[in-house]
Amino acid sequence: MASNNDSQCYFVQLQIDSFLDGEMDSAQQAEFHAHVGQCAVCAQELKFAHMLHESIVSLPQLDCEDAVLEPIHRLGAAEPEHRSWWRDTLAWLDSMPVFARYALPALLVALIMLPFVFAESSEVPGQMAPPLLAGQGTGPESTEYSTADVQKALADLNLAMQYLNQVGLRTEVMIGDRFLVTPVRDSVRASFEKGRDRTDVPPRSDPIF
Amino acid sequence: MLRQYQQAIAQHRQRIYSFAHYSLRAAEDAEDITQEVFIKLWQHLRKVDHEKLGAWLMRVAHNAVIDHVRKHRNSNAHLDTFVDVEQQCGDDESDARLDQKKFQSCLQEEIKSLAEAFRSIIIMRDIQDMSYGEIQECLQMSESQVKVYLHRGRRKLRESEVLRQLFDTVAGRGKPMQAAARETTTNSDEGTRHG
Known part of the structure; x- marks a missing residue:
């Protein structure tokens, strides 16, 4: 019991x-x-x-002397507040309800993106822009090349291709029969032959051969 | 922002200082903790969620108290336990009032000597009247954990020999403290007969 x-x-x-x-x-x-x-x-x-x-x-809530917090108040007053539009905007956003805090920036981004989206959708998908012809420039920076300019460019290109051919041959010799290295000359020739088969844009000059 | 900061200090200074005061032995330490908490608030004012500012401050105060206790564990802290009592008790105070004050002083000492988790929860819940939700947020505990710690802390206080002896002395003397205790007990135990 x-x-x-x-x-x-x-x-x-x-x-x-x-x-x-x-x-x-x-x-x-x-x-x-x-x-x-x-x-x-x-x-x-x-x-x-x-x-x-x-x-x-019944134990009381206690409070410290004001003197204890005086340095703390001074700390706040001593550091000047750097105002900027960005901080003001963030502070303004902070003061708003949570949904608005996220919705407003999202809306802003959507508004900025809107013209780009419309510009893209106005193009017909799969259709490329037509190639520009000489003198058909769209801006002030476009210029028409003279025959002398074209000849000079072709001469430079020939020089560059000769150099690359030499480098290609040298690489072939250096590596010997261990690796099969196609000289640049062969690659370029293959590209031109491929281009020659296309009837729409025939090669107008052969700067290399 | 400065105005916001000053408002936060005005609103929460009592709670932070009280928490530190009832947790630490020296009043100067409580003042240091209060300063430390508000300096941290200034440093993190932009990042703090102002809807949860109270809980954030209490969490910082709680961590600061833990750090302080760790740092000063081996040093001889200046004890001014009875300073408040001496300041408040004049020569014309009655014995009963003195007994009550003595009991409260001993109680404060016993609270301070509790393990950290029990002490913090008793201060937050019983002295500062914080809700379980607020304590949960401050201490990052579940509500059931908070309740368990609270009950264990109270039980540890009831196991204190000093408090029990003081209670027995006062109760045996028949001073107003005993009457008050009897009265409060009767109020809560309506219809209960005491043996």
């Missing part, structure tokens, strides 16, 4: 905090009251717990 009482006391004393916090339902409260009403030990424990709780709750 005594052990049963002890275990009851143990459980009741475990419940003291729940009782003091008002977290018990009515049935639990009734059981708690019934035990405390007939058990002097638990009643005394409850009294002590209650007094302790009341003492803790």
